[in-house]
Amino acid sequence: MPPSLSDFAFEARIAAQSLADSLGGLARPTVRLGVTGLSRSGKTVFITALVHALLRGARLPVFRAHAQGRIRKVTLEHQPDDAVPRFAYEDHLAALSGPDRRWPESTSRIAELRLVVEYESATSWLSGPRTLTVDIVDYPGEWLLDLSLLSKSYAEWSRETIAACREGARAPVSAAFLEAAGGLDPFRPADEGAARRISDLFKEALAAARVEPLSFSALPPGRFLMPGDLAGSPALTFAPLDLPADGAPPSGSLAATMERRYEAYRSHVVRPFFRDHFARLDRQIVLVDAMAALNAGPSAVSDLERALDDVLLSFRTGRNTLLSALLSPRIDRVLFAATKADHLHHSSHDRLEAVLALLVDRARRRAEGLGARVDVAALASIRATREAQVRQGREELSAIVGKPLAGEVIGGESFDGETEAAVFPGELPQDPAAALASAGQADYGLRFVRFRPPAATTGPDGRAAALPHIRLDRALEFLLGDRLT
């Protein structure tokens, strides 16, 4: 599609915002760090753990500024954007470190938190302490995948989406929607009830494809799964239709209504998110529940790969548009992180990292061609397990030990949330390609149990002590290290 006048106006606003941000950044060095990932990928836990580790001075050997003792003080400050909810750090930490050790409540909105890091420069001891302001922006990955809609007309999106619904594993969960869509004539007028019904069926089909056992990732429109504050509005009440190959929809027809709403969704939901939040990020971490996709099987894996590809594509959209290209590129580092690595024995952590590297390989080469640094890591923001060797007959097996959440079932035994269990999580194959190829096979043997957060310990001052993690310091070094030299 050729750029329209409104595209230029849109880019001009992004450019103006970018300029305002960078002028502000001159006065006070600031990094806007985006934390994203699909629902349940671990964003809330990651941010809580990261902030806690910095505030409490956890063990972070790979995070150099910290390991070298150059970080003097870290404080929370008022965030710059009054219209964005504050990330409820204190509440989430209280849940994790309270007496009943719960994982934080899940959230479906954007949130922001400002950290101020006072540090000593590694190079010039004379210049005195410096400060780096870190604005953390937590937003649903579902919304990020919406950026692919900006370059698609309603007709194109309809065609693609209907085709995807008919395909393979998604067909059964899309059956009710497809049947209802097949019974509608898109070029005939339709009432609001019919529009709502077909939209609801479409949303149900998306939701069913997202969860186990399918675990698909790339399912825009993102607000259909994560509506934020917009649930029920007309901009969220549309669906793809099986459109005739040619001819514009007559005015007043169902297709015309759907097209108008699709446009409203793009202009009132996708573009403002892109302009006000996404285009202003400097650094980005994308959390990926790679193990869920591996468990679900090959179509979930290839869908995850496509989603990751789309994610990196949107970073390019952010940097290469006409006017923003005149300003310095914004996102210059992207870290893809496979979360919940504490579900695997440490012998598999590097293998998990290799699997993720393979998944983002294509997208990564493209992004690097554009000057952004891309890295991958397998981490656990909070480590809920420890490792043990367990003898079974004559074999020594590597197990992980933790308290399964109440209601979890292992081998027919149901857990109460208080009893410890040793779990044999299975091993990822050494060759990442083999891991992807064998995804979802029964003999593959990856088994996951949800564990309770680790026992809370309190420091001498009575406050929650540092939480155990896996490679959180690596993520910090990649995302912030160069800004603290």
Ligand SMILES: Nc1nc2c(ncn2[C@@H]2O[C@H](COP(=O)(O)OP(=O)(O)O)[C@@H](O)[C@H]2O)c(=O)[nH]1
């Ligand atoms: N064992 C373990 N579980 C985690 C970790 N991070 C997240 N989880 C689990 O994943 C769930 C979803 O995490 P959350 O941060 O709320 O995901 P969000 O929807 O992306 O914000 C949590 O309730 C935990 O059960 C981790 O580091 N270790």
Ligand SMILES: [Mg+2]
């Ligand atoms: Mg969350």
